[in-house]
Amino acid sequence: MNKESIPTLSPLFRFQWEEAQQCHVVLYPEGMVKLSQSAGEIMKQVDGEKSVTTIIQTLSDLFDGADVSDDVIAFITEAEKNGWIEPK
Amino acid sequence: MAGLSLNNNGELNPPLWLLAELTYSCPLQCPYCSNPMEIANYKDELSTEDWLRVLHDARKMGSTQLGFSGGEPLVRKDLEILIKEARKLGYYSNLITSGVGMDGERIAGFKEAGLDHIQVSFQASDEELNNFIAGTDSFKHKLEMAREVKKQGYPMVLCFVLHRHNTDKVKDIIELAIALEADYLELATTQYYGWANHNKEQLLPTRKQIEAAEKVAHQYQEKMKDKMRIFYVVPDYFEDRPKPCMNGWGNVFLTITPDGTALPCHSARLIPGLELPNVKDHSIDWIWKDSPDFNKFRGYDWMKEPCRSCDEKEKDFGGCRCQALMQTGDAANTDPVCSKSPHHSELLEEVRRIEGLAGQTIEEHPLVFRNMRVSKKIITSSTGS
Numbered sequence: 321m322n323k324e325s326i327p328t329l330s331p332l333f334r335f336q337w338e339e340a341q342q343c344h345v346v347l348y349p350e351g352m353v354k355l356s357q358s359a360g361e362i363m364k365q366v367d368g369e370k371s372v373t374t375i376i377q378t379l380s381d382l383f384d385g386a387d388v389s390d391d392v393i394a395f396i397t398e399a400e401k402n403g404w405i406e407p408k
Numbered sequence: 409m410a411g412l413s414l415n416n417n418g419e420l421n422p423p424l425w426l427l428a429e430l431t432y433s434c435p436l437q438c439p440y441c442s443n444p445m446e447i448a449n450y451k452d453e454l455s456t457e458d459w460l461r462v463l464h465d466a467r468k469m470g471s472t473q474l475g476f477s478g479g480e481p482l483v484r485k486d487l488e489i490l491i492k493e494a495r496k497l498g499y500y501s502n503l504i505t506s507g508v509g510m511d512g513e514r515i516a517g518f519k520e521a522g523l524d525h526i527q528v529s530f531q532a533s534d535e536e537l538n539n540f541i542a543g544t545d546s547f548k549h550k551l552e553m554a555r556e557v558k559k560q561g562y563p564m565v566l567c568f569v570l571h572r573h574n575t576d577k578v579k580d581i582i583e584l585a586i587a588l589e590a591d592y593l594e595l596a597t598t599q600y601y602g603w604a605n606h607n608k609e610q611l612l613p614t615r616k617q618i619e620a621a622e623k624v625a626h627q628y629q630e631k632m633k634d635k636m637r638i639f640y641v642v643p644d645y646f647e648d649r650p651k652p653c654m655n656g657w658g659n660v661f662l663t664i665t666p667d668g669t670a671l672p673c674h675s676a677r678l679i680p681g682l683e684l685p686n687v688k689d690h691s692i693d694w695i696w697k698d699s700p701d702f703n704k705f706r707g708y709d710w711m712k713e714p715c716r717s718c719d720e721k722e723k724d725f726g727g728c729r730c731q732a733l734m735q736t737g738d739a740a741n742t743d744p745v746c747s748k749s750p751h752h753s754e755l756l757e758e759v760r761r762i763e764g765l766a767g768q769t770i771e772e773h774p775l776v777f778r779n780m781r782v783s784k785k786i787i788t789s790s791t792g793s
Contacts, residue, residue, distance in 0.1 A: 332563040332591060334500055334524065340422050340470030347500035349525045349565050349592055350639075352424065352472055 321372060321400055323393075326408040328368035333404050335363050346404050353402075362395045368408050372396055422470025423662035423696050426499075427477055427674060428459065430487070431666050434480040435508045437543030437777035438531060440569050440611055441603040443479065444677055448783035453666045456486040458688060460493055462664055465692040467497040471662065474499040479666065482509035488521050495522025502527060502565075507553035508546050515553075515560050526557050527565040527594070533580035537573065543777045554588045565592040570621070570643075571604075571611040572766060578621040582628045582638065590636055595625060597643040601675035601730055603778045610775045612762045618646050645759050648752075649720070650727025650743035657705035657729060662696060670695045672702055675730045679739045705729050705740070712740055714748040 321327060329335055334347040337360075344360030346353045355363060361382075365375040372392065379388045399405045432447040444450075454462070463474070474494050481487055482505055494501045503518065504527045518526070530550055531541035538547040557564045566585045568574070574581070578595065585593040598604050598611055613621075625640035632638060644651045654661045654673045663671040668686045671677060677684065685699045696702055704710065708721055715726040726732075727743020735744045735758075736751045744751040776782060 331561065332525075336498060338470065338472060340468075345472065347472065347524075349502060349527070349563055350473075350594075352500070 321396060321407050323373045323376075324371055326368065326371050327366045327375075327396060327400070327405045328408040329366060330403055330406050335366075335404075348404075358391060359395055362392055363399070363404075366399075366405055420697060421659055423466060423660070423692075424471060425473045425475070425661045426463075426466045426471040427475045427661065427663040428462070428481075428490070429477050429479065429663060429665050429674065430459070430481045430484045430490075431479040433483045433780075434478055434506070434778070435483075435544055436480065436506050436531075436546065437779045438541055438569070439603055439607045439775050439777050440541075440571055440598045441778040442599050442601045442675060443778065444602050444675075445606060445783060445786050447479075447778075448780045448787055450665065450667045453484075454664075454668045454687070456489060458668060459486070459490055462687050462692060463490065463493055463497060463499070466662065467499060469693060469696060472498075472500060474501045475504050476501065477504040480506055480509060482506075482514075488517055491518055491521040491523045495524075500524050504567075505529070506542070506546065507550045508544065510553050510556075512556045512560075515556055515562070519560055519562070523562075525563045525565060527567050528554050528557060529567045529569070530581075530584070531569070532574045533568075533577050533584045537577070541573065543779070551588070554590070558589050563591045564589070565594060566590040567594040567596055569596045569598055570613070571598045572613045572617065573611070575613040575617040575621045578624045582624070582632075586632070586636065593636055593638045595621075595638065595640040597641055599675075600645075601678070601734075603776065605734065607773075607775055609762050609765055609773050612645065612759065613643065614763045614766050615646055615759075618642060644727075644731075644743075644745045645755065647745055648747035650724050650731075650745040652724045653728035653731075653743070656707075656725040658696070658702035659706065659725075662692075670699070670701075672705075673730070676701075678730060679733055710740055712742070714746075714750075715742050718748065 332348055336345060338345050344355040344363060346355065361379060365378055376389050376392045379392060380386055431453055432443055432450055481503060491501060501524050503523055507528045528550060530538060532538040535547040539545050554564065566588065568581050600608050604611060622642060625638060629638045658672045661673060663674045664687060665671060668688045669684045670687055676682065682701045685695045685701060711721065711726055715721050727745055729739045732741045732743050733739035735755055742749040744755040746752060
């Protein structure tokens with residue numbers, strides 16, 4: 321994926337908030353991955369509508385203009401490698 | 409299993425993984441079934457209301473992965489109701505099925521109810537062996553169902569349980585899974601409990617078979633790595649370190665059997681001295697946190713040597729309690745798969761003895777198929793009534 325790509329959740333996976341564990345998780349056949357707080361925030365923006373660039377901008381606005389670009393790209397790359405998300 | 413992490417800061421984990429064994433009824437008769445041999449004794453099944461309460465209470469404690477299993481869960485007429493509730497509660501639900509009792513319409517119904525994925529089991533890659541092991545003519549229907557599962561947009565896990573009769577066919581099995589476009593392929597090793605343990609002499613593969621199968625599985629894992637995930641585990645009888653059974657007793661897994669008995673693993677009923685709490689009498693919360701059963705082998709304090717002082721105990725939890733019991737007579741012993749166990753040489757001897765039987769017709773212990781009729785016979789002969 322590049323910055324113009326629009327990431328969307330792969331149909332094999334489910335992303336949700338787990339109240340009992342106070343974290344976001346990615347669920348898939350036979351397993352579950354707990355996400356860190358920042359990874360959870362990024363995944364929340366993956367909605368099949370926003371491009372990577374828009375996600376970076378949205379998060380930056382949310383966190384007082386912080387430079388989140390590298391973090392977002394690193395996470396998107398990792399998540400795509402794991403098959404959680406794919407370009408729409 | 410894969411991906412589930414342990415809580416290392418000493419807090420009790422929630423029962424992340426809930427296995428709902430809805431019924432022991434099954435149209436198949438697989439001799440490697442890990443259900444207890446006394447299935448005919450457990451005909452009283454939980455009601456729909458009981459199951460709905462179990463789902464609700466376990467979810468509240470943090471259960472996330474839910475497996476509908478059995479027997480054959482399709483036998484339960486209220487399966488769709490349970491799936492719907494599971495989705496509403498936020499479970500990631502999995503139907504573990506033989507495919508017998510399913511059709512396109514029922515799969516569509518599961519989808520609508522919110523089931524997340526379906527695991528279809530096969531007994532072999534060819535019709536003759538599949539139907540022999542399953543004890544029913546089910547192969548063609550299974551193929552049809554696997555295609556239907558994919559067609560309806562489900563992630564599909566295919567499961568093959570491996571033993572002496574099909575381990576040599578691993579290549580054909582993987583090719584079949586590729587042809588059916590499985591997303592995950594589980595080459596599960598037979599777990600020698602219940603019926604499988606009874607049939608061990610007939611089922612345990614030889615070391616040579618295992619080594620050949622492992623090679624093929626690894627080749628395909630590499631070749632298929634972006635298309636299909638292949639899980640292959642060497643049967644632990646051939647290893648020198650035990651499996652981290654259930655990821656630790658009372659740590660991740662909660663099994664509810666058809667009659668409502670709560671177990672830390674689906675074979676635990678065979679361990680003597682357990683109180684076997686039932687969800688009809690106790691809350692899931694009490695069962696998980698406070699019941700003597702779930703605390704019996706929890707953590708590390710119960711361990712004896714060589715586990716107690718072993719630096720690998722946090723990795724494998726001393727292995728499997730049921731295997732320790734069956735092979736050494738004491739469930740608190742080190743799993744004899746471990747080369748540090750004083751009983752390890754006995755296990756190796758047992759494996760060698762059984763290997764010697766491979767290729768022979770074993771007349772005194774024929775392969776026993778799992779069904780209610782045989783179960784009743786076994787119950788009668790063991791109680792002498």
